[in-house]
Amino acid sequence: MPLGSGILKGFATVFKVGRRKPATVMYPENVRDIAYRFRGQVGMRRDEVTNGLTCVGCGLCETACPNDVIRVDTSENSDGTRAVDRYLFDVGRCVFCYFCIEACPVDALQRTHDFHLVTEDRRGLLIDGFKMIEIYEHDLENRPLQEQNIGPGTRPRLWFGDD
Amino acid sequence: MSNELISLTVDGVEVQVPAGSTVLQACESIGVEIPTLCTDPRLDPYGACRMCVVEIQPGPPRPMASCTMQAAPGMNVVTDSKSIKDIRKHVIELQLQHHPLDCPYCDQAGTCELQDETFAQEIHQSPYETVPKAHPEEILNEVILINHNRCILCGRCVRICDEQIGVYALDFVHRAIGTFIAPAQHKEMDCERCGMCIETCPVGALLSRPFKHAARSWQTDKTASTCPHCSVGCSLLVESRHGDVVRTRTNGLEEPANGILCAKGFFGHSYVNSDDRLTKPLIRRDGRLEPATWREAISHVSGALRGVIDRNGPGAVGAVGSPNCTNEDNYALQRFTRQVVGSNNVYSQSSGFHETFHALASVLGSRAVLRSQSELLESDVILVVGADIGQTHNVVGAHIKRAVRRNGRRLLTATRLAGTLDQYAAASVRVRPGGEAALLAALAGRDDLPESVTGASDTALQTMRDALAAAGSVAVVWDTGVWTLGRTEELAAAAASLTQAFADVRLFPLAERANTVGTLLTGMAPDMLPGLRPVTDPEALAEIEAATGAATPQDAGPSLADFLAGDARALYVMGEDLIGSAGDPDSMREQLADLDLLIVQDIFMSPTAEVADVVLPGASFAEKGGHFTNFEGRRGALAPAIIPVGDARPDWEIIARLAAAVGNDFGWRSHEPITAELERLWRMPDIEGSEPIADLNGALSQANGSEGFTLATEQHLYTAGVTGRHAPSLALMLPDAVAELNPADAEVLGVADGDAISVASHAGALNLKSLVASRVPRGVVNLPDRFLDAPPRRLDPAGPNGTPVQVTKR
Numbered sequence: 001m002p003l004g005s006g007i008l009k010g011f012a013t014v015f016k017v018g019r020r021k022p023a024t025v026m027y028p029e030n031v032r033d034i035a036y037r038f039r040g041q042v043g044m045r046r047d048e049v050t051n052g053l054t055c056v057g058c059g060l061c062e063t064a065c066p067n068d069v070i071r072v073d074t075s076e077n078s079d080g081t082r083a084v085d086r087y088l089f090d091v092g093r094c095v096f097c098y099f100c101i102e103a104c105p106v107d108a109l110q111r112t113h114d115f116h117l118v119t120e121d122r123r124g125l126l127i128d129g130f131k132m133i134e135i136y137e138h139d140l141e142n143r144p145l146q147e148q149n150i151g152p153g154t155r156p157r158l159w160f161g162d163d
Numbered sequence: 164m165s166n167e168l169i170s171l172t173v174d175g176v177e178v179q180v181p182a183g184s185t186v187l188q189a190c191e192s193i194g195v196e197i198p199t200l201c202t203d204p205r206l207d208p209y210g211a212c213r214m215c216v217v218e219i220q221p222g223p224p225r226p227m228a229s230c231t232m233q234a235a236p237g238m239n240v241v242t243d244s245k246s247i248k249d250i251r252k253h254v255i256e257l258q259l260q261h262h263p264l265d266c267p268y269c270d271q272a273g274t275c276e277l278q279d280e281t282f283a284q285e286i287h288q289s290p291y292e293t294v295p296k297a298h299p300e301e302i303l304n305e306v307i308l309i310n311h312n313r314c315i316l317c318g319r320c321v322r323i324c325d326e327q328i329g330v331y332a333l334d335f336v337h338r339a340i341g342t343f344i345a346p347a348q349h350k351e352m353d354c355e356r357c358g359m360c361i362e363t364c365p366v367g368a369l370l371s372r373p374f375k376h377a378a379r380s381w382q383t384d385k386t387a388s389t390c391p392h393c394s395v396g397c398s399l400l401v402e403s404r405h406g407d408v409v410r411t412r413t414n415g416l417e418e419p420a421n422g423i424l425c426a427k428g429f430f431g432h433s434y435v436n437s438d439d440r441l442t443k444p445l446i447r448r449d450g451r452l453e454p455a456t457w458r459e460a461i462s463h464v465s466g467a468l469r470g471v472i473d474r475n476g477p478g479a480v481g482a483v484g485s486p487n488c489t490n491e492d493n494y495a496l497q498r499f500t501r502q503v504v505g506s507n508n509v510y511s512q513s514s515g516f517h518e519t520f521h522a523l524a525s526v527l528g529s530r531a532v533l534r535s536q537s538e539l540l541e542s543d544v545i546l547v548v549g550a551d552i553g554q555t556h557n558v559v560g561a562h563i564k565r566a567v568r569r570n571g572r573r574l575l576t577a578t579r580l581a582g583t584l585d586q587y588a589a590a591s592v593r594v595r596p597g598g599e600a601a602l603l604a605a606l607a608g609r610d611d612l613p614e615s616v617t618g619a620s621d622t623a624l625q626t627m628r629d630a631l632a633a634a635g636s637v638a639v640v641w642d643t644g645v646w647t648l649g650r651t652e653e654l655a656a657a658a659a660s661l662t663q664a665f666a667d668v669r670l671f672p673l674a675e676r677a678n679t680v681g682t683l684l685t686g687m688a689p690d691m692l693p694g695l696r697p698v699t700d701p702e703a704l705a706e707i708e709a710a711t712g713a714a715t716p717q718d719a720g721p722s723l724a725d726f727l728a729g730d731a732r733a734l735y736v737m738g739e740d741l742i743g744s745a746g747d748p749d750s751m752r753e754q755l756a757d758l759d760l761l762i763v764q765d766i767f768m769s770p771t772a773e774v775a776d777v778v779l780p781g782a783s784f785a786e787k788g789g790h791f792t793n794f795e796g797r798r799g800a801l802a803p804a805i806i807p808v809g810d811a812r813p814d815w816e817i818i819a820r821l822a823a824a825v826g827n828d829f830g831w832r833s834h835e836p837i838t839a840e841l842e843r844l845w846r847m848p849d850i851e852g853s854e855p856i857a858d859l860n861g862a863l864s865q866a867n868g869s870e871g872f873t874l875a876t877e878q879h880l881y882t883a884g885v886t887g888r889h890a891p892s893l894a895l896m897l898p899d900a901v902a903e904l905n906p907a908d909a910e911v912l913g914v915a916d917g918d919a920i921s922v923a924s925h926a927g928a929l930n931l932k933s934l935v936a937s938r939v940p941r942g943v944v945n946l947p948d949r950f951l952d953a954p955p956r957r958l959d960p961a962g963p964n965g966t967p968v969q970v971t972k973r
């Protein structure tokens with residue numbers, strides 16, 4: 001190989017790549033399109049009747065979670081039904097496996113595209129059910145996208161929304 | 164069941180089982196699993212659910228319920244044919260036709276037998292039109308509710324209440340599809356709140372109200388432990404989650420509980436997580452108890468103790484152990500006092516058990532006293548005297564009822580109050596409060612005691628004597644609660660005289676609290692060492708020195724009263740409320756306040772803790788390891804189920820830290836080395852009975868025949884002292900300190916249930932609420948013991964039972 005050809009090859013690559021549109025964007029000012037199967041933070045549906053959590057406190061998500069992310073504390077309402085005293089979700093431990101969503105018998109837990117999870121304090125990663133409702137509702141615009149591939153038979157070609 | 168073996172074939176495999184076994188047992192013995200819904204090992208076969216069907220050849224040409232079918236020689240049992248599987252699937256499908264399937268918020272989910280079977284039979288869709296029942300949940304009492312929709316009518320609740328508890332509070336009502344479970348005989352539910360119906364219910368129909376929606380069954384940590392509430396010492400499974408004890412339930416079928424619990428065992432655990440628990444050491448500064456760290460508290464206590472010992476000598480320091488604490492805790496305290504402080508001033512309160520034990524042992528020998536429950540239940544005649552054992556030691560009461568019904572034992576009751584035991588008794592008399600010893604003496608042959616003293620007519624006495632004389636063995640059972648105060652000697656003598664009158668008389672003075680016997684055997688007395696040997700016994704002293712590497716003082720200490728009135732300058736009180744349990748609380752408070760140093764180690768604030776210089780937060784039964792010794796002398800193990808609340812620490816650990824702080828490290832970092840050390844010194848007492856039986860001539864205290872009321876003091880099923888008061892579910896059952904009155908007496912006084920009344924004696928008066936109860940005979944007023952604010956002792960410090968009192972409406 002002639003002396004210097006390596007360097008030329010390098011320059012050629014830089015020249016070629018340098019003219020491409022960058023794959024990265026200036027986050028958080030700009031946000032890239034998200035793969036619609038993207039697994040973001042778990043959200044919670046608002047109960048239309050009570051305006052509170054849809055969760056019935058069955059504890060199945062807590063049991064399904066492999067990482068001890070969820071804690072549901074319950075007690076009895078005066079009418080004998082179950083009250084969810086506290087729904088805690090430790091985002092810092094979640095691996096977004098969505099086992100909890102699958103386990104939920106009342107579809108209280110929902111997928112979202114939210115990945116803006118940064119905080120300056122670990123404790124900020126411990127969120128409750130109402131914060132999860134907020135996350136879910138804030139993410140509602142992405143619902144149609146998410147629903148595209150619910151169910152079997154999705155072709156890999158459709159993995160990215162706009163491409 | 165005889166020992167004879169028969170052989171049959173199950174799915175082609177030869178099985179040998181004892182004759183009398185059921186086909187179900189035969190299958191289970193070789194690990195062939197048969198699904199069941201209406202079977203519980205505690206109950207007789209019933210055959211309600213038809214889940215357990217098998218084919219039997221040769222035999223009827225239809226599937227048979229294996230749970231009720233007796234195994235016969237040569238039977239060929241098929242458990243897995245297609246038709247059998249179809250039937251099982253059908254049984255569940257039919258059950259689900261009316262079942263709500265609200266598993267996500269059903270408390271039974273996870274331990275539900277119907278849910279498990281639905282999975283096992285792979286049922287995903289019902290072939291029938293499903294019409295779930297939709298009755299509202301019905302509250303049966305403070306602690307039990309029923310969801311009729313989920314009931315599968317297996318009858319386990321009805322049967323356990325009847326067969327095991329002997330109460331029969333529940334029954335089926337109506338017929339066919341309209342059948343449901345309701346209070347038996349349409350009356351108000353006559354229930355002892357043992358919770359066993361809840362526990363046996365295979366589905367989420369009968370539910371515990373305190374546990375409702377508290378946790379899912381699979382999320383709890385399960386720890387085997389022992390009930391802290393009475394001396395039966397039932398084994399428990401403590402279920403906890405995130406540091407809270409959420410429920411307790413039975414643990415196995417072994418003695419002494421034999422698979423059941425009482426209200427206190429099943430519902431009485433909630434004091435553990437009470438908000439009133441002491442969570443920080445408190446040190447008195449400027450007259451006020453203020454929170455401190457352990458480091459401060461330990462150095463404060465060790466410094467102050469040293470000061471007292473330097474100034475006044477070790478004889479000025481004493482320690483009071485507790486029947487609520489474990490053997491290990493008590494052992495640690497006595498070792499600290501004996502070996503670190505250097506005095507034998509070690510005490511414990513037993514409301515009469517220790518005295519009764521010593522009185523009986525000196526006459527009959529100690530082997531006559533600490534006997535096993537099976538000996539009690541195997542006696543031909545069981546005589547219950549004084550307190551209603553069904554209230555004070557409920558589980559023993561239930562076992563007695565069962566022994567009467569199942570095994571043909573004869574029960575004689577001579578209790579002050581009527582109770583459920585009476586229904587099972589061959590003969591019963593209402594003994595007059597204070598006349599218990601006289602009644603025993605009369606049974607033993609004295610004929611000069613009139614009915615006004617014993618409460619028993621001549622004919623009743625004769626019936627009982629005949630029954631006792633005809634028996635090959637007799638068990639005499641009495642609770643040694645506060646009613647025996649001041650009477651232990653005469654009771655013991657009277658009971659001992661029975662042993663001469665009848666064949667094979669076994670005495671069962673039942674200790675009151677969980678570890679009353681343990682305090683006796685760990686040497687919580689100024690004259691007794693661990694293993695119940697005198698402090699002067701050179702052999703025992705040598706053994707202790709070998710086990711601990713330190714010497715023990717050899718001079719017996721004074722009694723607690725003498726000590727407090729004499730040399731006392733410092734007192735260490737563990738798990739006991741000396742003021743609350745004193746006959747004269749004011750003078751006790753004065754004596755304690757007078758000390759230079761009062762250290763109180765407890766789980767709740769108490770009147771005694773309020774005058775203490777240092778208060779140390781101890782751990783409850785669910786937070787530490789160790790052992791309780793039950794009324795038989797059997798040790799039941801505790802294991803920590805949760806981390807102690809706040810800064811509370813196990814009692815032994817506090818004492819070990821204190822010992823280390825004064826330069827005498829016992830080297831204990833867990834309770835196990837203490838258990839091992841105690842094991843070397845532990846022995847069942849072996850005292851020869853050498854003294855003659857005391858002559859009771861004229862010495863019997865006479866039940867009073869006056870016009871007013873006579874006081875009876877016996878523990879109510881739902882009272883459990885301090886811990887019971889702080890357990891919300893128990894407190895619900897009997898919220899306020901009450902005086903129980905006969906309905907007729909209440910009418911004469913113009914008093915209704917719940918009215919404020921006052922009960923006065925020569926020594927004092929108590930203000931209480933009335934509880935009109937037909938179990939109380941006329942002319943008697945019963946003050947259940949162990950209410951904090953109304954100790955009956957205040958009405959007669961020498962012994963309140965049998966004291967004449969006046970009852971007035973306030």
Ligand code: SF4
Nearest residue numbers: 055056058059061104
């Ligand atoms: S699985 Fe759903 S209903 Fe159950 S506790 Fe979790 S969020 Fe609530």
Ligand code: SF4
Nearest residue numbers: 265266269275366367
């Ligand atoms: S009783 Fe069993 S099957 Fe029925 S709702 Fe409860 S857990 Fe589910």
Ligand code: SF4
Nearest residue numbers: 324354355357358360
């Ligand atoms: S709690 Fe006990 S006594 Fe009451 S109904 Fe149930 S089994 Fe019977």
Ligand code: SF4
Nearest residue numbers: 314315317318320364
């Ligand atoms: S309440 Fe429970 S135990 Fe009683 S019959 Fe119904 S399912 Fe059986």
Ligand code: SF4
Nearest residue numbers: 390393396397425428
């Ligand atoms: S009988 Fe005694 S030990 Fe047994 S559960 Fe009841 S209180 Fe506890």
Ligand code: FES
Nearest residue numbers: 201210212213230
């Ligand atoms: S288990 Fe045999 S019929 Fe229910």
